[in-house]
Amino acid sequence: MVENAYDAVVVGAGGDGPVTAWKLAEAGLSVLVLEAGPFHGNEQWPNPHEEPGGEASSSVEDLSGDLLDEQFTTRELEMITNLVFGPADHERGFWFRKFPGDGAILQCAGVGGTTLHYTGCHPRAYPASIDEQGHWPIEYADLVPYYREVEEMCEVAPAPVTAKEELFFRGAEAAGWDLIEDLNVTEPGYRPQPNAIRQPDEKLHVDGDYDGEFTYPDVEGDTLALGNIAGNPHPRGAPFEEKAKRASNVSFVPAALRTDNVTIRPNAFVTDVLTETPRGDTPTATGVEFRDTWSGATERVDAEVVVLAAGAIETPRLWLNADLPENDWVGRGLTIHFGDNVMGLWDGDDLEETIGKPTVDQHEGQDIAARLDYPGVGMLQTVGTAPGIGAILGFGASASGFAFQNDPADAPWDTMGRLAGSDLKRLLSDYRRMLQVLVVSDDRPHQRNGVSVAPGASDEHGPIPIVNYEPSEGDRKRRDELAETAAEILREAGASHVHRSDSPPTALHVHSTMRMGKVVDEACEAYDVDRLFVADHSALANGVGGANPTNTGQALAARTGEKIVERHF
Numbered sequence: 001m002v003e004n005a006y007d008a009v010v011v012g013a014g015g016d017g018p019v020t021a022w023k024l025a026e027a028g029l030s031v032l033v034l035e036a037g038p039f040h041g042n043e044q045w046p047n048p049h050e051e052p053g054g055e056a057s058s059s060v061e062d063l064s065g066d067l068l069d070e071q072f073t074t075r076e077l078e079m080i081t082n083l084v085f086g087p088a089d090h091e092r093g094f095w096f097r098k099f100p101g102d103g104a105i106l107q108c109a110g111v112g113g114t115t116l117h118y119t120g121c122h123p124r125a126y127p128a129s130i131d132e133q134g135h136w137p138i139e140y141a142d143l144v145p146y147y148r149e150v151e152e153m154c155e156v157a158p159a160p161v162t163a164k165e166e167l168f169f170r171g172a173e174a175a176g177w178d179l180i181e182d183l184n185v186t187e188p189g190y191r192p193q194p195n196a197i198r199q200p201d202e203k204l205h206v207d208g209d210y211d212g213e214f215t216y217p218d219v220e221g222d223t224l225a226l227g228n229i230a231g232n233p234h235p236r237g238a239p240f241e242e243k244a245k246r247a248s249n250v251s252f253v254p255a256a257l258r259t260d261n262v263t264i265r266p267n268a269f270v271t272d273v274l275t276e277t278p279r280g281d282t283p284t285a286t287g288v289e290f291r292d293t294w295s296g297a298t299e300r301v302d303a304e305v306v307v308l309a310a311g312a313i314e315t316p317r318l319w320l321n322a323d324l325p326e327n328d329w330v331g332r333g334l335t336i337h338f339g340d341n342v343m344g345l346w347d348g349d350d351l352e353e354t355i356g357k358p359t360v361d362q363h364e365g366q367d368i369a370a371r372l373d374y375p376g377v378g379m380l381q382t383v384g385t386a387p388g389i390g391a392i393l394g395f396g397a398s399a400s401g402f403a404f405q406n407d408p409a410d411a412p413w414d415t416m417g418r419l420a421g422s423d424l425k426r427l428l429s430d431y432r433r434m435l436q437v438l439v440v441s442d443d444r445p446h447q448r449n450g451v452s453v454a455p456g457a458s459d460e461h462g463p464i465p466i467v468n469y470e471p472s473e474g475d476r477k478r479r480d481e482l483a484e485t486a487a488e489i490l491r492e493a494g495a496s497h498v499h500r501s502d503s504p505p506t507a508l509h510v511h512s513t514m515r516m517g518k519v520v521d522e523a524c525e526a527y528d529v530d531r532l533f534v535a536d537h538s539a540l541a542n543g544v545g546g547a548n549p550t551n552t553g554q555a556l557a558a559r560t561g562e563k564i565v566e567r568h569f
């Protein structure tokens with residue numbers, strides 16, 4: 001049951017919110033987590049998309065692996081619909097956010113947030129992006145103890161190497177890059193992804209001859225059958241907390257519930273932050289107002305501390321719609337790791353020579369399991385997807401129009417642009433001999449990029465987020481350099497055809513819209529509102545150098561939990 005008052009209310013149960021909730025609850029505080037989307041795999045909501053179900057969950061006993069198996073299929077496109085950023089009741093459509101060009105913002109609603117979709121890549125930030133770019137009010141060393149804690153909770157380990165990773169490593173080595181063995185990355189090089197995914201069951205090792213079932217308890221840990229992007233369903237049959245991918249719903253949420261100090265209320269969209277302002281003083285946060293997404297009823301809850309963890313688009317939107325004090329950096333400085341896709345295609349005979357078989361088989365292993373780190377520029381990572389997702393990400397959209405409109409005569413790729421018709425068909429029919437590399441650039445925070453609201457464009461929760469993103473010349477240069485590096489690695493690995501998408505800006509990673517040092521102080525408390533904290537990726541002061549951001553977002557959220565207790569309790 002939800003009470004009228006708590007020590008702390010956390011807005012959003014995504015990647016980072018549950019981390020702060022867990023820290024606060026471990027210190028003995030009562031915590032309410034309000035989440036806009038549904039709670040999957042919880043006995044209180046046996047049919048989360050068909051009926052309102054229960055009100056809230058406060059017990060780890062409510063979590064059910066069997067229910068999660070029923071609700072999470074392994075079909076990627078179906079899961080994208082299932083986890084879409086919108087109300088649990090899909091009859092009502094998704095929540096719209098305006099984004100420029102042909103790109104999109106990919107976020108999930110629900111307990112676990114966008115980590116339900118994430119591929120579990122959990123590297124640390126590049127130290128130079130924190131210590132040398134001048135955006136951060138704290139040092140890299142301040143985060144290291146929290147990285148260790150998060151990595152232990154998420155069981156971070158080097159991803160297993162299958163054929164697609166082996167091919168990438170060969171190409172990287174032949175192109176002159178070194179193998180990196182340290183978690184703190186100061187020099188460029190390649191390495192297996194540090195992934196928040198349990199190691200594969202020993203039975204599945206390459207030299208084994210296991211031909212039994214791939215379900216729990218026959219196998220435990222990772223099944224090496226992709227599916228990381230589709231919720232976290234492997235291994236099927238495993239108890240809730242034994243799923244291989246350590247998204248926040250199976251890692252931090254059970255830990256938070258186990259304290260018996262946390263209540264999670266899904267289907268609750270927060271629309272206002274309540275404040276009191278003693279005459280002439282800074283406002284103090286006192287609670288929030290939220291809307292039940294099934295009934296439409298509005299409720300209020302009081303709290304000693306309010307923590308915003310609604311993600312880098314919705315947290316600034318909430319601030320702006322709540323009419324909190326003006327600050328030129330609220331919603332500004334958005335970074336999205338301005339990305340691209342470069343794809344290699346091999347002839348079967350060449351593959352046979354390099355990796356001993358005629359196919360790459362990108363559907364085997366973990367979705368993203370090999371990377372090249374390039375501090376100061378960004379990173380590259382291999383991607384294994386089902387053909388449909390690959391086609392959408394890699395070939396479905398381009399800032400350069402269709403491939404036949406571009407002449408890549410002097411470029412390191414053979415084709416560039418959007419593929420359609422017979423070209424697309426030919427490439428997709430060669431799917432098993434193809435490998436895609438995702439380019440992730442170290443784009444920098446610019447004040448023109450970010451989230452604003454306008455009174456005319458509203459939904460049931462107030463003015464919607466209007467997102468602006470235009471990379472700078474420097475951001476474009478870094479992305480071009482990475483695309484060229486990817487092409488060289490694929491060629492060195494023997495690819496006979498290299499294709500560059502020149503993808504339009506698409507927001508998979510969103511950060512730095514409520515930046516530390518600009519909107520929040522070194523404890524992540526707002527400069528302009530007392531007792532109001534930010535604990536999601538919006539508090540990151542930049543894009544952490546291009547490294548996947550969740551390890552850093554969660555490390556910072558853990559630190560913020562401790563700072564809240566130190567300052568106010």
Ligand SMILES: Cc1cc2nc3c(=O)[nH]c(=O)nc-3n(C[C@H](O)[C@H](O)[C@H](O)COP(=O)(O)OP(=O)(O)OC[C@H]3O[C@@H](n4cnc5c(N)ncnc54)[C@H](O)[C@@H]3O)c2cc1C
Nearest residue numbers: 012014015016036109113114119120121270537548549550
């Ligand atoms: C396909 C894909 C793959 C990815 N892979 C990786 C990866 O491998 N590694 C990595 O580091 N990152 C990855 N990411 C990004 C990663 O998932 C996000 O960076 C991370 O989840 C962000 O955490 P967050 O807490 O800031 O926001 P979110 O996880 O988005 O959580 C925000 C939560 O707040 C809720 N919410 C929003 N508004 C309100 C409101 N007003 N009231 C109540 N609740 C609200 C949302 O429903 C959501 O649950 C990936 C993203 C995508 C889309």
